[in-house]
Amino acid sequence: MQYNHKEAEEQVKAFWKANDVYKTTLDTSKPKYYVLDMFPYPSGAGLHVGHPLGYIASDIYSRYKRQNGFNVLHPMGYDAFGLPAEQYAIQTGVHPADSTATNIKQYRKQLDNIGFDYDWDREVQTCDPKYYKWTQWIFTQLFDHYYCTKAHKATPIAELVELFKTEGSHNVTAYGAEELIFENDEWNAMTAVEQSDILMNYRLAYRKESFVNWCEELGTVLANDEVKDGLSERGGYPVIKRPMLQWSLRVTAYAERLLEDLKSLEWSESLKAIQRNWIGKSSGAQIFFSIAESTDQIEVFTTRPDTIFGATYLVLAPEHDLVDKLTTEAQQADVEAYVAMAGAKSDIDRMADEKTVSGAFTGAYAQHPFTDEPIPIWISEYVLKDYGTGAIMAVPAEDQRDNRFALHFDLPIVEVLDKSKYPDAKIGDKVGTMINSDFLNGMKIKDAIKAAIKQIYDKGIGSTKRNYKLRDANYSRQRYWGEPFPIVYTDEGIPQTVPLSDLPVTLPPLEDFKPTAEGKSPLARIEGWLHTDHGSRETDTMPGFAGSSWYFLRYMDSENDAEFVSTEAVNYWQDVDLYIGGTEHAVGHLMYSRFWHKVLFDLGYVPTNEPFKKLINQGMIQGVIESIYLQKEKENGVNKFLCAGLAEAKGVEHYTAIPIHIDFVTDYGSQHSHINLDGIKKFLDWRPEYNNAIFECSKGTYQNGTFTPKSEASDSQLITHSEVGKMSKSKYNVINPDEIIAQYGADCFRMYEMFLGPIEQSKPWDMNGIEGVSKFIKKFWSLFYVDNALVINDSPATKEQMAILHKTIKKVRKDIEGFSFNTCISAFMVAVNELKKASAVSKDVLVPLLQLLAPFAPFLSDHLWQQLGYNGSIHHSQYPIFDEQYLVTDSVVYPVCVNGKKRADLTTSPGQDNATLEQLARELEPMQKWLTESNVVKTIVVPNRMINFVVKGG
C-alpha cells in the first residue's frame, strides 16, 4: 500500500478537531512557551508558497516544545484593517468588511491544509469591534499619559495638571515638543482650550499641526516607515510634505529605551542594526546663537562643537519658525520665493536634487559666541526641519555639504584643523590638531570637543545634547477601513476621550468609500455618526500598525470583554519567547510594538519591558518573473514579439517587457525558459488584443495560428526573459501551496520548504528538489508498511539500528534548537536510508523515529500513530531522548594525513595512547610511500580526531 496522503490528512484533521488536540489552556503546572507568527494581512491573492515558510518553522518548533513538556501558546489571527481592501471597495463597491471576511475564509482554508497547530479559539481579527475596543482603549491610555524624564516612564497627565496648578511649569520633568514656561497663576487663568493646547505638548498621543507625508492618490497621510524612496509603500504613489493637523504618537520619548533595550534581545545583528539606524542616536552640543538687533536666539545642534571657530554662517530649514521674522526687507522677495519653491517639492524631487546647491540669504546676522563676529544667516533645503533644531552652524572647512554651499555662494571658509600629517584626509575626517581656534589651539579633537562644550556651558549658551533621527509617528489616516479614534471634540474643539464604558466606537455602515473633497475620511460624511451628545467625533482612523502593535497580548486572553488581557493570563504567558517573521517589519511593526509594550509596562499592565525575546527573520521566497519583449514600434501596424536573445542583442530599450503567466512558460526560471506554440496560444487567449501579433523566434515566426519555420524547424520557441523578484499577483507568478499539497501532501510540502535551505535565507521558489522529499516520505512509510501490511513488530533492535536512531535523535534535537531545519531533514533522510539498509522493523527503533518526525510531518506521524494502536495524538507524546550509551562503539576511524592532506584511514579500538596510534598509522600500507626513516619532522595526534605527519621536502 502506498501512503495515501489525501485520505490520511482528512482523517487526521478530523481527529485533531474532534479531540481539541491544539487547545491551549492556562495550565500553571507546566512551563509556558509562546511561539508567535507575524499574522498576515488577508489579501485577495491568497497565501502563496512564501508565506508559510516562517509559519512551518514556528510550527515545528512549537510542536517540539509541546512534546518536551511545555505548555505552548501558538496562535494565529489576521491584520484585517488596511488600505487594499478599501481601494478595492472604491473600485468595486464591495464593502471592505465583506471582502476581508471572504479573504480570511480563504486564508483559513489554506492554513488548515498545511496542518498548523494553532489554537483557533484564540484567533484575533483586528477589524473585529471586540478586538479594536481595546486598541481604542490603549489609545486613550497614550492620550492620558506623558513621559516623565526623571522617572523615565509614562506618567498620568493628571499629575502634570496638578503640578501646573500648584507650581506652574518650573519643575516639570515631562518629555515634550516645546519648552514652555509659565507660572501656576498663569495656568489657572488659562481657558480650557489654552490648557488643552498646552497639554498636547506632552501627551504620548497628541494632535498637532506638523509637516506630514501626504499621499494624494491614496488620499491620506502616511508614517515615515510607510514611505519608501519618496513613494508610498502601498501602491508606489508620490508623497509630498504638507502641514496638517494630525494625531501623532510620541515614540521619540522612548528613543533611548528603545535603543538601550535592544541589547537584551536575541534578534539578528542586522535587524538590531536597522532599528539602531532608524533611531539614529548622535551626541554633541546644542548652542544658542544670538541675533543682531533681536532678542530671538537660534538654537543649533552639532556633533562637532570643536569646530565652532570654523562656523562662518548659519543655515535654517526653509520651514524654520524664525525665517519670517529674521528676513530683512531687501531679502524678502528672495526668501519667499525660495520657501515657496522648496515647499512645493515632493520627496522624490528633493532626492533627485540632492546634489544641487540652493539657498537664500535672509539678510540677518547672528553673533559668533566667542569671536563676536557677525555671521550671516541663510536658509537652505539641505537643512531639515525635523532633525535636530532645524538649524545648523555651518563649518565649511569640516563638512562636505557646508563646503559645497560656501563655495557656491562665496562664503568664507576658515580652516580649524591642521591635517598636514594626514595627506589623504578628506573633509570631515576627524584627524589633526586644532588651529585658528583661540583656546582650542593645539588640542586633539577629542579634547577640543570637551573643552568647547565646557566653555559653551560656562558662558550659558548651550550644553551637551543627544539627538535622534527617530520621529514621532503619524497616527491619522483619512480613510474608512481602520479603527475609529475614541475621541469626541467639545464645541470649543477640545478633544476628549470616550470612556471605556462607551467603547468600542464602531465603524458605521458606509456605501461610498471615496475620501471627501477636502481630503477628509469618508466618515466625515456620515452625519448621524459624526454628532454625539458630547460633541462631534474625530473622523480620521488609525493606521495599520495600531492593531498589530499589541495583538500578541490579546492571544493570551482573546475572549476577555472586561480587560484587554487579564493579569492572570499575562503574568503566566509573560511575553513572546519566539517570534518568526520577515524583515520588512523591522522599523514599522517591531518598533511600534516595542513602544506600546513599554508604555503598557510603565502603566503596570504587562510584566515585561520587551514583547519579543527572540526573533528570527525568515527569508523571502521570491518568484520568477517571466516576460516577453514587445517591440515598441509596431511593424506595418502589427505588434511584434521577439526572442529575448534577439531583443537583448538589439538593445532592450526598443522593447517593452510584458510579464506573462508563468504557467505558459516551459522551463521557467532557467536560461532556456521559453514559450512554445502551445504557450503562445495560451498567451493569446489571455491577451486577445495581441491576436494577430508576430512572434519572431530564432527558428521562425508565428502569426495567426501558423508557424513559418526558417529552415526545417518544426516548433517555435520564443525565449522569455526571466528575473527573480517578488511573488505577486501583478507579476503573474504566484505559486499556490494548495496545488502542491494536493499533489504531494502537506507533510511533503512542509518538509520541502524546510529542506530548501537555512530559514533566514531568501531564495527563488523552484520545485526541483521536491521529488527527493516525496521519495523520502514514501521510503519512511515503507519502513512501516510493505504490501498493505504493517511490518513493524516487537522484535529487539540491533545495536547498529539503535545507534542509527540515537545518532539521529541527537542531531535532530540539536538542529531544532539551532533552528537549522534543513539539516534536520537531511538527518531524517540519512536515518531512513541507513535503517532500510539495516532492515529495521523493531518498534524500539521505528516508534521513537516516528515521534522524532512528528513536528515535521504531523499528518503522516499521527496517522501511523493511530495505525499502530496508540491512544491520543502523537503530538502529545514525549519527544525521544538521546542516550549516549547507544553511540559507544568498539572501533574508531582516524584519518591519517601527510602535511594536512588525508592519505589513509586507520581503524582501531578506542582509548589507545598517542604513541600507539602513531605507530599503528606508520605501519599502514598506504603510508609507506609517504614516510621514510628520516623525513618525518613532526607528528600530531589529536585523540579521537586525526593523525598528521609533517614531512620535509614534501
Next chain:
RNA sequence: GCCGAAGUGGUGGAAUUGGUAGACACGCUGGAUUCAAAAUCCAGUUCUUUCGAGAGUGCGGGUUCGAUUCCCGCCUUCGGUACCA
C-alpha cells in the same frame, strides 16, 4: 557614501571551540526491471591528469603541522539607510 549579511560542484545546500571539503537532495551518465514508458532499484558524478598525482570553498596576502573556519587588504551580490548637522 554609511551600516548589516553573504560568496563552496551543473543546481539547492552540508561541514566553523581550526582537524577527512562537497553530507543530504536535485540534475546528469551508465546499468537492472519493462514490449515500452512511468515508477522503483543499483553504480558513478568538484576540476585537471602523463592515472603517480596535482589543484580546489569570490580574489590577493598572512598566522598554523593543518584554514571554508582566524587575521589584513580587495572584489561581487543582496538587504537597510541616505543632505541626519
